[in-house]
Amino acid sequence: MSVWGVIGDGPWGCALAARLAGADNDVRMVGLGKRPRGLPKAIAYSRDLGAVLDGAERLLVALPPSALEPALADMAPHLQGHHRVVTTARGLTPATHLRATEAFRTLTAVRQLAVLAGAADAEALMAQKPVGLVVGSAFPSWADEIQRSLASPTLRLYTNPDPIGVELANALAAVFGVAMGAARQAGVGPATESTALTRALAEMDRLVQGMGGRPNTAYGLAGLGVLGEIVFDGGGHAFQAGLALAKGDLDAACAHAEVREIARTFAARAERQHLRAPMVRTVDALFAGVLDAQEAVGALMSRAARPE
Amino acid sequence: MNAPLFQFNRHRDDIEREVVGRVVDQLGRHAGNDPVRSYQLVLNDAAFHEIHRLERTHGREAERLDSWQRLARRIGRMGADELREEVQRLAAWYVGDVVGHFDRRVYRFATSALPVGLSALFNTTDLANGFGALRDLSKRIQIEGDLDLLRRLADEGTLVVVPTHSSNLDSIVLGWSLFEAGLPPCTYGAGKNLFTNKMVGYFMRNLGAYRVDRRLRHVLYKDVLKTYSQVLLERGYHSLFFPGGTRSRSGEVEQKLKLGLLGSALAAFSERLQRGDTRPLYVVPVTINYPLVLEAETLVEDYLKEAGQARYIIEDDEFSKAARVAHFAVKVMGLDTSMVIRYGAPLDLFGNRIGPDGCSAGPDGTRLDAARYLTRDGVPVADADRDAEYTRQLGREVARAFLRETVLLPTQVVGWLLFERERRMAPHLDLFALLRTTSGDRHDMAELCADGERLLQALRALEDAGQLRLAPSLRSAPVDEVLDEAVRTFGMYHAREAVERTTEAMVVRDPKLLFFYGNRLAAWAEGLREVLA
Numbered sequence: 001m002s003v004w005g006v007i008g009d010g011p012w013g014c015a016l017a018a019r020l021a022g023a024d025n026d027v028r029m030v031g032l033g034k035r036p037r038g039l040p041k042a043i044a045y046s047r048d049l050g051a052v053l054d055g056a057e058r059l060l061v062a063l064p065p066s067a068l069e070p071a072l073a074d075m076a077p078h079l080q081g082h083h084r085v086v087t088t089a090r091g092l093t094p095a096t097h098l099r100a101t102e103a104f105r106t107l108t109a110v111r112q113l114a115v116l117a118g119a120a121d122a123e124a125l126m127a128q129k130p131v132g133l134v135v136g137s138a139f140p141s142w143a144d145e146i147q148r149s150l151a152s153p154t155l156r157l158y159t160n161p162d163p164i165g166v167e168l169a170n171a172l173a174a175v176f177g178v179a180m181g182a183a184r185q186a187g188v189g190p191a192t193e194s195t196a197l198t199r200a201l202a203e204m205d206r207l208v209q210g211m212g213g214r215p216n217t218a219y220g221l222a223g224l225g226v227l228g229e230i231v232f233d234g235g236g237h238a239f240q241a242g243l244a245l246a247k248g249d250l251d252a253a254c255a256h257a258e259v260r261e262i263a264r265t266f267a268a269r270a271e272r273q274h275l276r277a278p279m280v281r282t283v284d285a286l287f288a289g290v291l292d293a294q295e296a297v298g299a300l301m302s303r304a305a306r307p308e
Numbered sequence: 309m310n311a312p313l314f315q316f317n318r319h320r321d322d323i324e325r326e327v328v329g330r331v332v333d334q335l336g337r338h339a340g341n342d343p344v345r346s347y348q349l350v351l352n353d354a355a356f357h358e359i360h361r362l363e364r365t366h367g368r369e370a371e372r373l374d375s376w377q378r379l380a381r382r383i384g385r386m387g388a389d390e391l392r393e394e395v396q397r398l399a400a401w402y403v404g405d406v407v408g409h410f411d412r413r414v415y416r417f418a419t420s421a422l423p424v425g426l427s428a429l430f431n432t433t434d435l436a437n438g439f440g441a442l443r444d445l446s447k448r449i450q451i452e453g454d455l456d457l458l459r460r461l462a463d464e465g466t467l468v469v470v471p472t473h474s475s476n477l478d479s480i481v482l483g484w485s486l487f488e489a490g491l492p493p494c495t496y497g498a499g500k501n502l503f504t505n506k507m508v509g510y511f512m513r514n515l516g517a518y519r520v521d522r523r524l525r526h527v528l529y530k531d532v533l534k535t536y537s538q539v540l541l542e543r544g545y546h547s548l549f550f551p552g553g554t555r556s557r558s559g560e561v562e563q564k565l566k567l568g569l570l571g572s573a574l575a576a577f578s579e580r581l582q583r584g585d586t587r588p589l590y591v592v593p594v595t596i597n598y599p600l601v602l603e604a605e606t607l608v609e610d611y612l613k614e615a616g617q618a619r620y621i622i623e624d625d626e627f628s629k630a631a632r633v634a635h636f637a638v639k640v641m642g643l644d645t646s647m648v649i650r651y652g653a654p655l656d657l658f659g660n661r662i663g664p665d666g667c668s669a670g671p672d673g674t675r676l677d678a679a680r681y682l683t684r685d686g687v688p689v690a691d692a693d694r695d696a697e698y699t700r701q702l703g704r705e706v707a708r709a710f711l712r713e714t715v716l717l718p719t720q721v722v723g724w725l726l727f728e729r730e731r732r733m734a735p736h737l738d739l740f741a742l743l744r745t746t747s748g749d750r751h752d753m754a755e756l757c758a759d760g761e762r763l764l765q766a767l768r769a770l771e772d773a774g775q776l777r778l779a780p781s782l783r784s785a786p787v788d789e790v791l792d793e794a795v796r797t798f799g800m801y802h803a804r805e806a807v808e809r810t811t812e813a814m815v816v817r818d819p820k821l822l823f824f825y826g827n828r829l830a831a832w833a834e835g836l837r838e839v840l841a
């Protein structure tokens with residue numbers, strides 16, 4: 001039996017903790033409030049971060065990017081080289097625009113890092129529906145251990161040696177999901193939606209590589225997989241935000257705060273790194289109210305001609 | 309001073325035996341658990357590479373072609389014992405060729421004679437005043453960094469010194485700086501071609517350098533080298549290696565590092581832990597910053613000729629000509645600008661900073677136990693993939709340290725400024741066209757000073773942000789003086805002047821040299837270009 005610490009008691013933390021406990025692991029969850037309802041009894045719950053970190057070297061960190069940096073300040077004094085971390089955070093930190101594993105690398109002593117991503121939501125995981133996820137890590141033995149610990153007949157886990165690409169693609173898919181929602185609402189038609197989809201993937205691939213990931217990771221489960229889910233489902237935050245933006249309902253769009261924040265932080269990071277990101281910048285401008293949908297389509301269509 | 313190298317000769321035979329034994333065992337597992345097949349593969353690989361090489365070689369070495377050809381014909385008929393004996397024989401031969409030597413008398417002589425010798429080249433009046441000469445060399449070569457901490461770390465553990473590499477003089481000036489800073493001598497691998505200079509070879513051979521023959525590409529030889537360096541580290545010998553692999557041809561600060569010997573350091577640490585030896589290894593990034601580079605002309609020619617696919621070994625450069633080295637030394641000693649050897653903050657093998665207490669420290673200052681990076685559930689676990697990734701991460705940390713600890717000098721800044729202005733004036737020209745056509749271009753002094761002022765402000769901001777370091781004159785002197793200092797320095801040594809100053813303009817004379825020296829700023833060029841735009 002392996003000891004796992006789960007940091008974060010939101011839906012993702014609870015769903016994954018339940019999966020770990022179901023695979024006969026000793027799971028110790030840390031949260032800020034009361035024990036979540038429905039959390040399996042086998043999972044210990046506490047508010048004592050230090051005790052959990054001191055007792056578990058395998059850590060699943062299910063915190064949003066906005067909560068990450070303050071949490072890492074609390075975690076750092078308890079983290080040593082033997083700790084291994086897998087994160088589920090989707091997006092970049094608000095002020096410094098770091099990926100979650102980048103924040104861990106910068107602010108703590110942990111080196112063995114992994115990221116869990118893919119086209120599945122916490123509800124499906126908790127309900128034991130069949131889903132697939134990908135573990136990105138440059139440490140093969142850690143990725144294998146996560147795979148062994150979580151995989152089950154209803155959870156198919158793949159490994160990928162490009163954690164940066166997996167992490168970026170997983171978050172960028174949400175931004176491009178907004179664009180796809182906006183295109184649907186604008187009624188541009190299937191042909192133009194297809195064009196938008198291919199351009200979105202090309203931009204995702206370019207940004208992933210520009211920010212340190214590998215070619216083609218964008219076309220895997222974390223990128224194309226997640227974007228496909230957003231478009232096929234049509235009910236998720238990203239797509240709904242896109243629909244609202246195309247209607248000009250900024251308040252409704254900004255209610256999807258996580259998606260808005262991903263667009264903002266990626267636009268800022270792309271600018272800082274001098275990376276070409278027309279769709280990401282357009283989505284950010286839509287959220288900021290700088291452009292409306294018609295202007296956005298016009299701006300994207302009138303760019304200089306390029307080879308594919 | 310904890311200087312294991314002083315006792316090297318006493319342990320030399322034992323070290324050789326250990327290396328040969330380990331190499332033979334390791335290579336026996338080269339193709340899984342089948343020693344016969346493993347040794348056959350290793351010997352075939354060695355024979356193939358050596359025959360290929362020797363067929364293109366003339367002179368005494370070519371005489372060995374015959375024996376390799378005979379071996380190649382025999383391998384398939386050799387039994388298990390014979391194969392092992394042959395691998396052992398070759399391993400012992402190569403170890404004998406590689407292994408260094410340390411003569412304390414030579415060390416004492418070299419460390420006392422080098423400053424006097426170099427200073428005497430500069431100013432004969434100093435011959436009458438040995439101490440004066442020593443002081444003078446200290447002025448010409450500045451040593452910076454937290455040397456107190458490094459001296460303490462050298463007593464508590466093993467230093468792995470990793471410098472940038474611009475010139476074949478690096479190991480000489482760095483060796484002197486270790487002595488001057490009160491740090492112990494380091495063993496290091498030096499290209500066999502450097503030993504052909506008899507005098508330099510004599511000193512290197514007796515000061516702990518071991519010989520690396522870069523022409524040998526086969527697995528057996530590479531394993532001998534890797535194992536030898538690892539055994540030395542395991543035994544606590546402070547070591548030095550150039551992670552850039554070879555001298556920077558373009559003049560840039562190296563960012564693509566070879567990780568082999570950093571990997572050996574981690575393997576040595578792991579091996580020590582398994583023996584219960586918890587002494588740490590400390591990685592010390594060092595930047596060697598020359599206002600003038602002895603081999604600048606050859607290096608940049610080589611970079612351009614091969615369009616980045618540089619010759620790995622250059623045997624006919626300025627370093628091979630004793631008179632040229634002496635000429636260079638005289639000129640460098642006469643410069644206004646000092647060369648700077650900057651010892652960066654030490655790191656552990658996982659890229660963590662080392663605190664004042666000699667322990668690894670996390671970014672928040674948490675004291676770390678480096679051994680725990682190699683454990684799983686409290687037990688040390690061998691994991692080659694994990695260690696390879698640790699080493700890649702350490703390599704990136706060293707590359708970042710190289711940038712942070714680079715000390716920019718006026719020749720480099722002015723080289724970049726002038727070449728960048730040329731790029732802006734002719735944005736449609738590629739690098740080679742620029743280098744061909746810009747000799748004789750005039751840069752109006754008023755415009756140049758305005759651009760120079762903006763550039764200096766940007767560089768000072770980068771220094772304030774901890775991204776690089778500047779020579780004192782770049783920190784405070786007016787741009788006009790910086791330009792003058794660079795022109796004077798360029799004019800001191802190179803056969804063809806890089807740039808000429810008239811009353812109203814600077815005239816480009818050798819764009820290749822400006823390109824070479826300016827490339828030291830390449831890592832920051834994108835941001836700096838915006839400042840000039």
